[in-house]
Amino acid sequence: METAEKKIILQVDHLKQYFPVKKDSFFKPKAYVKAVDDISFELYEGETLSIVGESGCGKSTTGRAILRLDEPTDGKVHYMGQDILGLNKKEMRKLRGDLQVIFQDPFASLNPRQTVKQILNEAMAIQEVVDKPKRKDRMLELLGYVGLSAESLDRYPHEFSGGQRQRIGIARALAVDPKLIICDEAVSALDVSIQAQILNLLKNLQKQFKLTFLFISHDLSVVRHISDRVMVMYLGKVVEIAEKKELFDSPLHPYTQALLSSIPVPDPTLKRDRVILKGDVPSPIDPPRGCRFHTRCPFAVEKCKQEEPPLRELVKNHFVSCHIAEDLPV
Amino acid sequence: MTVEVKTEQPNIAAKSFISKKESRLKDFLSILIQNKAALVGAIIILIYIFMAMFAPLLAPYSPYEIDLENKLTPPSSEHWMGTDDKGRDILSRILYGSRLSMGVGFAAVLFGAFFGIIFGLVAGYYGKWVDTIIMRMMDVMLAFPGILLALAIIAALGPSLINVTIAVGAFSVPLFARIVRGSTLEVKRLEYIDAIRSLGANDLIIIAKHIFPNILSPIIVQGTLRLATAILSAAGLSFLGLGAQPPSPEWGTMLSSGRDFLFSAPYIALFPGLAISILVLGFNIFGDGLRDAFDPRMKK
Structure with a gap:
């Protein structure tokens, strides 16, 4: 796919969403949960971009910040060239018709009365x-x-x-x-056969109405079914963005590799090399210095602990934020 | 790993056609009926409402008619509850009095609920400093014992039944505000509020159409229980001479004027006292029953 020629519908620049946490003592500096910490990406018209990551990585927060359901701390969001975050209440209300959202919990997303x-x-x-x-x-x-x-x-x-x-x-x-629909875990609460129905429905509607989807999910099989491109997040940062096939076939970031190796395969005789990550996700209040993943990365070197890796385009349209992505065993 | 593709349409026709709204109401009523105490409460309240509505038809005498020849007569076939020190028929006065007591009770609770709901919704929905300011004001009001606050208000406004209504209503405001705020906080974080916000609805629509209807149950329970307290407080204030003034057939006032004849003619104070107690009891047990009926954990 030649995404480069496509029209950008949504551009997110250096988006940050910090939530203040209660201080333990008056003398301590104010602490923040850095739910989304400086992420940038763009969404092309008519495509489905999925955001994947484990819970707490900031994927839903990103969606809510774009819709201004929670006001973002910093950054810019441009929709069709228009700065969303700069709009006043009235202008925003009008624009909301273009940006819609489908929520996770079908039991909480409709007014019971x-x-x-x-x-x-x-x-x-x-x-x-x-x-x-x-x-x-x-x-x-x-x-x-x-x-x-x-x-x-x-x-x-x-x-x-x-x-x-x-x-x-x-x-x-x-x-x-609407032109853009953010699907925030839209099928996660449904059982598998219904998931398939809803996913197919979404795909058909996308074709019919030329919709653009920002699809937020933790379920890789769902993501594989629906996406054109996939963005992987870890602890408030983007670690990798690529076209779906490229990402699933040759993931470059060690975190993506670990994530993909966790997808269950319906064949008990098949031996696989699973990448098992050690430890837990660090706290987003006090994330690790350097690369956020270095505490759990099996390949981390000294540089990873000191320097934050930038998002680099290693292969065409395949961005990864890892210092040593080229040297990793595939 | 690939998701199986199905194009089957959802089967709606198979669902039961009996509206669940009806069956929920039925559930609610059946729980209420099973709870014998609540049923008794409801019957008591209905009897009192009936009394208040048809007082002119039911009362054998005028509640104000003075008949000094028949003063202080004990209960008899002519005067079922006897007559007071001015010869007025006590039964008639109690029947007319139910209008005053229930009227004051309902008016006070409506007054308290109205402001309490507005404060609670605004505090809960907007949060932050708005919440802090409103709820600290409510805390200040709660810090006073209710009757003391009412006394202060009446001292400022002067004794009358309307001022008693205002006073009793005023000390219900913080109670409603707290309950409404709590429920608002709970409903506010549900996804359908976000959905309606992302459609571009303004705050007034969100609060009035999407939050308020979904927090009604605790308000109704609290309202019923507050009615009991309000009636009791109003009667108490009238007893102290701060509310309805004689010769008005208010139960508290009647109780007060029966005080002097407690030994010679106890029925003058006894019947208004009973009228108050039974009505308050009725509202209390009915309120408790409502609370159970609204509680989803009580459903089988």
């Missing part, structure tokens, strides 16, 4: 996308897109299963004609 009709109607009313008389038709159309029947309109969320609720959530996001 609203019927599907009210949910969809409210979305359209807030963004004023459809005139009142046409809304009913539009609702039925939306339900059709996500594979729900017309009778669903007058029902409450608790009358649906998890997968169906997720479809309602998707219909709500689609109701305002």
Whole structure:
């Protein structure tokens, strides 16, 4: 794929999201959880970029910061050349129609006291996308897109299963004609057969409406199914970005290698070289100096402890932040 | 490792067509009915409401009519609860009094709930310094014993039933504010609030349409329990001569005027006292029952 020629829809520059933590004592300096610490990436129109990483690495925080659900500490986010973080409340409200989100927990993402009709109607009313008389038709159309029947309109969320609720959530996001949808662990709470249905639905909708997805997940099989490009995060930093095939076939960063080797293979006789990482993820309040991964990296050298590795383009369109990526055994 | 591809449509028709909203209401009612005490509470409250509504039809005499020839008569077939020191029929006065006591109770709780809910929602939703300022103000109000605060307010405004309502309502405000704030904090972090925010809804819509309807249960329970306290406090203040003034048939006032005849004609104080106790008991056990019925852990 020639991503370089594609149009950039979202550009994230040096995004930082620090959350203050309660101080133990008055005299100590104020501490912060560095949930996202200076990350940059871009998203091309019509693609699916996945962010993977273990829990606490900052992937969801990145999504929330882009949407300004939590105000980022520092950095810039440009959507179609427009600086999102510089917009005032009113301008931001208008722009929100273009940026939508699908959440993880289908049981918490719908107001239990609203019927599907009210949910969809409210979305359209807030963004004023459809005139009142046409809304009913539009609702039925939306339900059709996500594979729900017309009778669903007058029902409450608790009358649906998890997968169906997720479809309602998707219909709500689609109701305002978005261009970019952030899927925050959108299928993680569903069981595997339903995951496949929802993933295929998302893929079809992407084709149909030329949507761009920022797909946040910890599940590598899901990521492999849906992504065009994959970004791996570790402790608030980007460690590797590449096209999906490239990343899964020849991961360059030791962390990505370890992550990929943890995917279960449905063949008990197959012997594999698993990379088992030692220890736990360090605290994001006081992350290690140098490369954040050096405390657990089996290949770490002295330089890794001192110097923070920059994100380098080793192969075309394949970026990695590791000092010794070239010398690693593949 | 590859995800299996299925294009099967979700099966909606197979789901039961009985609306779950109805069945939830049924669940709720059945729990309430199973809880015998709550049922008794509900019946007591309904009887009192009936009394208040139809007092003019039910009362055999006027509550104000003075009949000095028949003063201090003990309960008889003519005067079921006897007559007081001015010959007024006590039953009629109690029937009319239920309007005053319940009216003051409801008005005070509505007043307290209204401001308490607004303060609680604003504090819980906006957080940070807004929360700190509002909740510290509420703490200051809570630091006073309720009746003392009410006395202070009445001392400033003068004794009357309306001022008693304001005073009793005022010391309910922080209680509602605390409960509402807590529930708001809980609901605020749910994903559907984020979803509606990312659609571009303003704060007023989020608070009024998405947070408030989902925190109603604790408010209703607290409101019912506060009604009992409010009625008792209002009667207490009237007993002290700070609320309704004689000859008004307010129960607290009646109790107070029966004090002088406690040995010669105990029924003058006895019946208003019973009226208050039974109503307060009714609200209390009904409130407890509601709390259990709303508690998801009580469901089988």
